[in-house]
Amino acid sequence: MATNLWTRAKAYFVRIEECGDAWARRRLTAEEYAEASDLDRLIKLHFWKWFAMFVAATLVGGxxxxxxxxxxxxxxxxxxxxxxxxxxxAAVASAWYGYRKWAKHPFWYILGIFILLMLAGTLFGFSISSFMSGRAFTDLAWERVARGASVALLLGIGASAVLLTIARLRQREALQRAARLEAEAERERLARQSIQAELKLLQAQVEPHFLFNTLANIRHLVQTGSPDAVVMLDHLIRYLRTALPEIRAEGSTLGREADLARAYLEILRIRMGGTLSFAIDIPDELAREPFPPLMVITLVENAIKHGVAPQGRGRVDIRAAKQGDRIHVTVEDDGRGLQEPIGQGIGLANVRERLRAIFGESASLALSGRDGPGTRAVIEVPA
Structure with missing residues (x-):
């Protein structure tokens, strides 16, 4: 029987709490509701400690x-x-958590409310005393009534001053916190703008570097009167149609980067008389993955310049794979391998700077030798 009553009582109190929570969600702002939830959790977490302190304070007060x-x-x-x-x-909790409403009113307004409440409480108390003693209210000692009213007046002044001070201090703290958050948001916004500006500058450095090398190749083929000039020009047109929209773009995809690399390598293959071979393996499911523009082509240029070109022939392989939440893009050549300290080239340094500007520490470029001849460059970015 007792267990059943306890279960029903718990269910009843849970229902009351749910109704109160629904009311609070409708009436309070998101920040006010979060603070009220914090108070609720604090009371529930330390309920018996609070209860013991309340009982002790009540006994001492008695x-x-x-x-x-x-x-x-x-x-x-x-x-x-x-x-x-x-x-x-209750008054302190109201001032602490409801400081927004308290701080809206001037001191005299709060003071007047407290004085009226104190006086009303005093009169109500004497009325209860009169009722319980069986004596008429007019028979009570007016000296006691006056003394009670005076005490109520002083308590009202003191309580209103203390509680309004609490509310004002809380409001000042909230304003300072809001100002700090706003300042941090502004700093983050300026930092993002700075990163974007740096990224644009670094990307602008890639564009002439790539285009000048490509134009030099075209000039050489035209000067030699290669019969493949028309085919090469077709590849150049295809490249420019793909590349020009990306010159000022903030992002690209692996598919577009593969198309750029393919057009570029076709041009070089013609120029090298067929001694250059290449393969590009970008799975269809990765072709639409976002990827920084002109990075793959920079690695391809690096492979041609430092690996394939010095020996007059070679192969370049480009592939992409997804491992977990990371995307790996690999550019390999079978050229002469690493001939200088890793990462000393301008193009590779540029790629690293752009990766840092876009992804921070979550992206990387690694350069290493292969098991056989040649070099492997791997860009790793978040998926």
């Missing part, structure tokens, strides 16, 4: 009241002190 008014019973003194303590706790 003893103090009993010392002031020995004629009063201890039960009445304890109940009275408990009510006062509950009221004080």
């Amino acid at each position: 003893l103090i009241v009993l010392g002031i008014s020995p004629e009063m019973s201890f039960a009445k003194a304890a109940v009275g002190s408990g009510v006062v303590i509950l009221y004080a706790l």
Whole structure:
């Protein structure tokens, strides 16, 4: 029976809590609701500690009241002190968590409300005393009424001053916190703008570097009167149609980067008389993955310049793979291998700077030798 009653009581209180929560969601702002939820969790987490402190404070308060008014019973003194303590706790919690509403009003407004409440409470208390003693209200000692009203007046002034001070301090803290958050957001915005500006500058350095090398190749083929000039021009047109929209673009895809590399390598294959071979393996599911523009072509240029070109022939392989939440893009050549310290070239340094500007520390470029002749460059970025 007792267990059943306890279960029903718990269900009843849960229902009350749900209704209160629904009411709070409708009436409070998101920030106010978050603060109220924090208070609710704090009370639930330390409920028995708070309860023990309240009981101890009530008993001590009852003893103090009993010392002031020995004629009063201890039960009445304890109940009275408990009510006062509950009221004080509720008022402090209201000022602490409801500071937005408190701080909207001037001091005299809060003071007037507290004085009226204190006086009303005093009169109500004497009315209850009159009813319980069976004496008419007019028969009560007016000296006691006046003394009670004076105490209520002083308590109202003191309580309103303390609580309004709490509310104003909380408001100042909230304004300072909001100012800090706004300043941090502004710093982040300026940092992003700076990164974008740096990225544009680095990307602008790639464009002439790539285009001048390509134009030099075309000039050489035209000067030699190669019969493949028309085919090469077709590849150049295809390259420019793909590349020009990306010159000022902030992003590209692996598919477009593969098309650029294919057009570029076709041009070089013709120029080298067929001694250059290549393969590009970009799975269809990765072709639409975002990727920084002109990075793959920079690695291809690096492979041609430092690996294939010095020996007059060779092969370049480009492939992409997804491993977990990372995308790996690999450019390999079978040329002469690493002949200088890794990462000393301008093009590779440029790629690293652009990766840092876009992804921070979550992306990387690694250069290493292969098992056989040649070099392997791997760009790793978040998927």
